[in-house]
Amino acid sequence: MLKSRITGHALALVATILLGGFLSATLVRLAPGFDAEEQELDPHLSAESVQALRATRQQDHNVWRFYFSYMNRAAHGDFGTSLALAQPVRTLLRDRAPLTLRLLALGLGLAWVAALSFALTAAWLRISAYDALTTMVSGTFLCIPAAVLALFSVLWNVPGSLAIALIVFPHIYRYARNLLAKSYSLPHIITARAKGLGEARILFWHVVPAVAPQLLAVAGVSVSMAVGAAIPVEALCGLPGVGQLAWQAAMARDLPLLVNITILVTLVTLLANSGADVIGLMVRGQKS
């Protein structure tokens, strides 16, 4: 079961890389200015030299041949050059990725701590007013567009990571609350409570093992959400990360850059989801 699931995830990753690579190669091939070479404008070059230059590029006209050479270059870390920024995509990503990763790590950490704290206290206290209040607060955040939360973070001078946390928090909270409420109503947990078992022991011995696989699945999905939230947060807060780069590429219709970013981001989120799924399976396997 575990082996077949890992194989499935690996296949999905390979398929994404191959399909994404094909899409990138096709877009780069079709992008305006693909055939143009600045050297051709050099008046010192003879007609033969210009012809020779054109002949060297002739092989790139075949999409499939271009695809294989593109994939070969991508395997060596060369993702081409941004049309709008005239810089190698690799350099742009290398410069901007650390900020985005820091933002995502902080935002996700904050969102998970807040969501689990509120969900646990709601499950422990079992006060309907508290439950209603936290549900209402998280529900309100769920109804506000991510970009508006990013704008508010600029307005109130709040760090971008907090904006990401506020965007992701309600989604995690809703699932965590439902899961915990369901777990705490299981017969063996009610019996444990009735027998006077401590709350901490109930939580770590009975509740956590029951909800861990589902929470791990949500962890994988929350990475996707946070990555998606990085675009408005970075774009509107002026943070020079990968999200802002994607937005700039979209505005400038820099398709090669945008597609490369999307493929890389997809791989990251696929890895996160696959990792969460495999760990969840392992936890389930240990339980049974």
Next chain:
Amino acid sequence: MNLWRKLACVALAVVVCASLGANWLAPAGYEKQYREATDAPPSHAHWLGTDELGRDRLARVLYGTRISLLLAPAAALLSTLMAAFVGGLAGYLGGIWARLAMAVTDLCLSLPWLFLLITARAFLPLNVSPLISVLVTFLLLGLLGWSTAARVLCASAASLRSADFVRQARAAGVSGLRLFWIHVMPNLKPVLYAQFWISIPVFILSEANLGILGLGVAEPMPSWGSLLRELEGLVSVREEPWKFVPLVLLVVVVMSFQLLLSRQQEVPA
């Protein structure tokens, strides 16, 4: 129906009626410029003031609400139909088809939604006419938002495949496609309705996000997304609170949908 759901129904009804009555409530239209009163505060002539181009904000809010509230359900309908086709058929056929469809669905689900949207939007020219931009934005939302619903529908159709009435129909000689349309699809209707209603607030929020990022509906056509762009230049919340009206309306509408759908959404992960 509890009190909150009744309130949600009333709020939705009021907003929908106001947006449908935009022609009477704001007869001058959303494009007309009052150049002597640009970026004006609320007054008798302009209840919500004017924007920086001197256009009546109330008119723009009403027409923008109409566009968002008409086209989000249209996009939801498109995505639900796609989900019914992909998920329903895959679940009904089972085997390799179901595995293949679910692999594609999983791949789509793991893609960050906004990345996918801005990539797809960037494929299209950014300088298209306002009407085309509205249609393109919502069409994209509809075309890309089918994966969650497809997963649910696949599971529902798979459970119907081995139902007694389907087996009986098959034994009576009903052919594959007819069996799907006549016996399976009608039983998927409740799931389809639920997925349709769940998709509407998701698409409203997505359009708002795209609009604020400048990749949504083109000027001068208003939508909630393009109206919310005004908040970008805001220095303080207290300074011009009337600029928050589109946001308040959006939150009220999305919250009303969430309240009405809360029973369906309380499904654990």
